[in-house]
Amino acid sequence: MPPTRSSVVYRPFLGWAGRTNRARPQELPLSRIITTALPAHGHVSPLLAISADLAARGHEVVFLGGSRFAEAAGRAGVRFAALPAGADWDDRDLDASFPGRAELPPGPERIAFDVKHVFLDPVPHQYRALLGLLAEFPADAVVADAFVQGALPLALARPRAERPALLGVGITPAMLPSADTAPFGLALPPLPGEEGRIRNRSLQEEMDRRGEPLQRYAEKAFAEAGVRLPQGPRGLAQVTVPDVYLQLTVPGFEYPRSDAPASYRLIGALPGNVGEEQPLPEWWAEVSGERPVVVVTQGTLANDDLGELVAPTVRALAERDVLVVAATARPDGPQVLAELLGGRLPGNVRAAGYVPFDRLLPHTDVLVSNGGYGGVQTALRYGVPLVVAGASEDKPEVAARVQWAGVGLDLRTGRPAPEAVGRAVEQVLAEGRFRERARALGAEFAEYRPFDTIAELVGSL
Template identity: 75%
Template structure:
């Protein structure tokens, strides 16, 4: 019997059980979705091992998932990428920073990721590998041998889709689609220029994969992230992703993962003020790019100090309230600062979310029909911000460090113009039509049929 042939193991209801490896690059926004998927599959009776960064061992244990650490060559602390990757801080944000990250953060670790997968498969013969789309050791596994001789490889899109298309500008430019032939002509020219500039990076990636004995398919590297896996599941809905007439059928948009809300949260004393007596504006820089609250949280708090709104500054830092107070001297009377606060409890009370554009946080807002003002400059955040404005669900300030006056104008506009909330609610209804955990589980459970 081949090592990946299924043993006859079934849950009490007769559903075939699967052995599954889940994997993610060691960054919070990538690990969170994969651990949520892992926990759901474990709850359904499947045997799951999560392969990830050492600092997430505790989170995996809390999720009830067996944990295996990545080798040090593939591990890093996403809270301080500049320290782990010398020279990164000197690269301007935007396409140049994205190119740096593609090479050093996402391509250099591929051999170590692939080696870790192979080592784990030798003692845990999984039927499926479910990986964050940026964990590209999974692509090497998919290319390494015929489908019948390896696990099914499923990649999860945890950031805006990078597939290059005649209908879109290249990823990283944060340009919304233009209609008609003029738009396609623009995109062709921009894509050609981007591919020309990216040729050294493309050759480098091909060499890395060749060193593992596999060959990347022809075409842009970002397209291989979608076309190489057996399944590609994007955590969004069509209303929030640019249409691509040339996209492969392998891309399935399955909705956003719901957050898990426990009962361990002690709500702050100001929670009773969320009574609908005045508009609520939530401000956040997410869980990654929040080292300097002067980027967005402080300007937004300053901007809204004289408005008849309740401002919740969700800093996602234990020392966040103190750090914000130190920046501003004192907090305006209409501001309530918090460290960690569950968005699934808070956002149903919100009228606007001012965000730096984290993919998961934006989708959480949309699930509750909350319109947005977005100001993000790092990672994929400009692309997320551009989609917020394109979808009609909010405004993109096109900077990561806006002036208070610009934040004030944008919040005033979003509060005053009901079309933003209408669009956000429409996206919320579209998201509600999807059951991503069920979709993933049905895919896994179909392996034995």
């Protein structure tokens, strides 16, 4: 039986930076909350984790998402509502979901296609779905994946007193434009001083000029939702329109912005899938041995071709005195990897479809990754330095932040040569500065309590 609306829960107050302040408890009324995410695993996972935590605190939560995630919502303990067909697609095969995409080569053309059809075309459908859900479930707050841009019209169409609070959640590196950073997508680290500001301004002007057709397309999508998109570069509205924007990281892993709005807050990274029941492989005892452990993964999305990063890493380290764990994140991964390597794995390599990362990372000396935002930050929470090689989605930006933060090396490609991987892993293992900096960043992550911060904001807004 759901709690009554007059019930209260007691939680420690969280300062706006996200750190715990146990000086005084707060009485927080239980709320009705809608959470929503794009129908993609990497977007749904963090929003369902937030949903589960809010539900465990006694809030009534409805998750609005892709139809294939209905069971996942049930396991999270929340009610599920399906996005309409115009906003639902299958991230496991984007080319099938969006005809014409497969004909475009990776690069600017495909990025423009995705911005139009994956992110903008669904805006009016997402907005109407939210309005329909609010009509029968009058929520106090909407907590939205920042890429669900159909949530923005909730705040653009009505004054605050006439709508639920809107919280945006940044699950990729911050796209917020700033005088202190190069435009998102160029994977350029900050350049200090006036020289950097001049560079950034020039690059932003060029990006705005080239992005004019996409800006007009975005304005049309929001007009179809009955609202006007605020002026400014892409990435600005998703931060400035919500009542608060919660970036899932810490200052040590995000570029500083002296001109960030007050609504923009870094609240730490969500915990990994701690406690997931996954059987341990028979070779598990080896990860506690004397050899350094190097883990390589292409994550759960961009792992169709294990020849991009997993196979080159295995080739690079096959003759070295390390234990290589290839976490393929696909049930046929070990077999596919063996076939790529001529039929068998090298003697120092252990391959698995799925491994419990919360148990593997404490034994890991280096993680070789293609740059998934959540996976990289999970490694850093355990103080593990990285070698990153990513070329798709937001991965070049993640890789650039790894090198900027001093926690690893960016190979600046999505398909590195084995020799490049080998040299990078050897350098990270040999130079203690990477491990030292990763551990320091792990300590910084430990200072934050993102679930508590979100719960505090839901209750106070």
